[in-house]
Amino acid sequence: MGAKDIAEKALLSKNDVFADIINNFLYNGRQVIKPEALEDAPTTHMYDANGEVHELHRDVAKYWKDGNAILSLIGVENQTEIDIDMPLRMIAYDGAAYRAQLLNKHRQKRYPVISIILYSGKKRWKHNKSLLECLDVPDVLKPFVNDYKINVLEVAHMTEEQLKLLTSDYKIIANTYMQNVTRMNDDVLNMPIKYPYETFQLLSAITDNPNYLHFGEKNNGGDVTVYDFLKEATRLGEARGEARGEARGEARGEARGEARGMLQKALTIATNLKRSTNMSDEAIAELTELPLEQVKAISV
Structure with missing residues (x-):
């Protein structure tokens, strides 16, 4: 696992950051999902294939709960490159989560599984956002093949309006990915960073600049901004x-x-x-x- 993968998971594992991304993507910034309603969910699922046990690993997964009741399982996958087989991968992740519910004999109420792909690449993701796009299906079979669509957030191509709706440290990360399209705004430069170590660790991995990491380590727990780093x-x-x-x-x-x-x-x-x-x-x-x-x- 690369430094960037580890850094992304560390930041996205924070409930307020996770909720900020989901609320921005699913609800246009409305605070529908509260950080306190999130709980860590398993990210590893086991399956048997040809007599061998294999593992599926999600990046980050959270239960969205109402008290003790689970409303949904939400998974987030970080992706830097376009994967034309992504629908096949995602249906495997979601299927494993549904199978876990099926095997839990004590749970009466089933809940939906939602997966979101945070794609940070510069090239637009225009193709293969559904299962049928990945398959060569004869016309006589098409009426009987269920489709499965994936949710892709192209972070580098977010609009200024979408960026403004973000309130967590991920706003700085999103703006960094967007820099080839837009420029870093003053409100991003001067916004207080809640998780300096995780945020600057990820900035270091994205920009290949170790100075970010050193600054984050030194100021972990402090009230700092990107402008402080520049100074x-x-x-x-x-x-x-x-x-x-x-x-x-x-x-x-x-x-x-x-x-x-x-x-x-x-x-x-x-x-x-x-x-x-x-x-x-x-x-x-x-x-x-x-x-x-x-x-x-x-x-x-």
């Missing part, structure tokens, strides 16, 4: 630039070398911020300590 990254970058300038600069040119290195670092950070966020020029100037006119002159 610290700026300070660390300047400190490293100074250290490198001191190590290789001669005494006479050392000050000039440090100044040029710090200026170039600040310009690079300012350029990246203008390219990937919606921060104002004034905010970038304050963060990087560059003159406002110099920030305004940067073209991206």
